[in-house]
Amino acid sequence: SYYQYGLGVLALCVHHKRVREEVIRRLLTAQNHGRFGHGGTAVDTEAVVALAFTCLERRRLVGTGLAAELQAAAHGASRSMAEAQDPDGIIGNIYSTPWAMQVFLATGTCQTEPAFSQAMAALLKNLEAFGTAATMAQVLPVLHGHSYLDIASMQCQEEPGRSWGQQDWAQHRCHHSGWVSPLVMLLADMLTPLDMEPQAEVPGNKMVQLVVECPLPWCDEVQLYNRSVHVPAAASLLDVLQAAAVLEPHNFKFHTQDTAQGPFLTQVLGLEARQEKRNYWQLLTAPNTPLQMGVADYRPQDGETLILRLSEW
Numbered sequence: 001s002y003y004q005y006g007l008g009v010l011a012l013c014v015h016h017k018r019v020r021e022e023v024i025r026r027l028l029t030a031q032n033h034g035r036f037g038h039g040g041t042a043v044d045t046e047a048v049v050a051l052a053f054t055c056l057e058r059r060r061l062v063g064t065g066l067a068a069e070l071q072a073a074a075h076g077a078s079r080s081m082a083e084a085q086d087p088d089g090i091i092g093n094i095y096s097t098p099w100a101m102q103v104f105l106a107t108g109t110c111q112t113e114p115a116f117s118q119a120m121a122a123l124l125k126n127l128e129a130f131g132t133a134a135t136m137a138q139v140l141p142v143l144h145g146h147s148y149l150d151i152a153s154m155q156c157q158e159e160p161g162r163s164w165g166q167q168d169w170a171q172h173r174c175h176h177s178g179w180v181s182p183l184v185m186l187l188a189d190m191l192t193p194l195d196m197e198p199q200a201e202v203p204g205n206k207m208v209q210l211v212v213e214c215p216l217p218w219c220d221e222v223q224l225y226n227r228s229v230h231v232p233a234a235a236s237l238l239d240v241l242q243a244a245a246v247l248e249p250h251n252f253k254f255h256t257q258d259t260a261q262g263p264f265l266t267q268v269l270g271l272e273a274r275q276e277k278r279n280y281w282q283l284l285t286a287p288n289t290p291l292q293m294g295v296a297d298y299r300p301q302d303g304e305t306l307i308l309r310l311s312e313w
């Protein structure tokens with residue numbers, strides 16, 4: 001995907017490795033032609049690519065002509081992200097917002113953009129959403145006033161409970177705007193991985209309606225499964241799937257694959273989603289809202305209908 005393409009170029013660049021101009025031009029063309037899509041992951045992709053462009057330009061790893069084009073593209077991306085901001089400060093969704101803020105920091109627009117401070121306010125209001133290592137890894141640099149462009153050159157300090165940051169916030173580009181403040185640093189330190197906290201005991205049970213859909217061209221029949229599942233009140237979607245799998249007559253089965261983000265749903269009712277077919281098992285809450293979390297993190301409400309839909313990406 002272009003996200004991975006951008007991430008690869010960014011990783012090489014922060015380690016001062018040169019990339020062939022043709023490889024960079026292809027990414028630039030994709031950005032200019034709006035090929036990063038308009039779906040749920042467009043902001044993440046646009047931001048990763050803009051960071052890669054800013055890195056290449058700053059490190060002088062490209063000629064001056066291309067450097068000017070990359071700078072213009074990164075600033076264009078930064079502007080379009082500021083324009084895409086919701087009234088509540090979020091850009092894309094809560095998980096892509098830190099990526100957009102990294103672009104503001106890297107391109108130096110954080111001082112002039114009210115979008116940066118509004119996004120920071122949104123993050124601070126929703127810090128509890130960052131409960132997994134993968135989501136924390138994307139939000140922590142921003143709370144400390146840094147982007148991934150800085151990380152290869154930072155000294156890790158040997159302080160108990162803190163690996164970096166405390167002393168360097170004051171020198172940072174955006175501290176003038178007052179947003180990367182000691183208060184933010186304190187809040188950043190309070191992020192706790194959910195799996196390290198004991199799961200709160202919620203008494204009672206809940207009922208979740210589980211629906212499986214496989215539209216054309218993959219299946220003839222759209223709805224393949226529709227059943228209510230009773231689970232303890234604190235159950236996650238993964239718990240719901242496990243409970244459905246042991247219900248008589250054992251006609252529900254599924255598989256997950258472990259990733260850095262947690263378990264990724266790969267197979268439902270024997271139907272496997274495949275990279276080559278560009279399809280995946282999309283998670284939705286009825287009638288049609290995609291979830292912003294994976295199966296292990298999402299905790300449905302009592303009476304909620306959850307849809308597993310084989311979809312294209």
Ligand code: B12
Pocket residue numbers: 001003004007040041044045092093094095096099132134135138259260261262263264265266275279280281282283284290291292293294295297313
């Ligand atoms: C590309 C992408 C996808 C692609 C992956 C396929 C592909 N070949 O590229 C597709 C479209 C399939 C996808 C699906 C989903 N995604 Co996605 N995805 C991304 C994105 C943009 C990049 C991931 C990546 O390539 N990382 C780089 C590579 C090198 O690392 P990797 O660990 O090998 O990446 C793999 C895993 O990340 C996995 N994956 C992708 N998304 C998700 C989501 C979850 C919950 C899990 C467990 C794994 C997973 O697929 C990647 C490629 O193999 C990230 C953005 C981000 N900020 O991280 C969102 C992101 C990780 N996805 C997200 C979400 C919510 C989902 C879905 C749950 C959406 C939905 N409602 O169905 C589903 C997963 C459902 C399931 N079956 O379990 C969120 C996760 C937020 C969170 N709370 O953790 C992110 C952060 C996007 C966002 N801003 O909301 N995703």
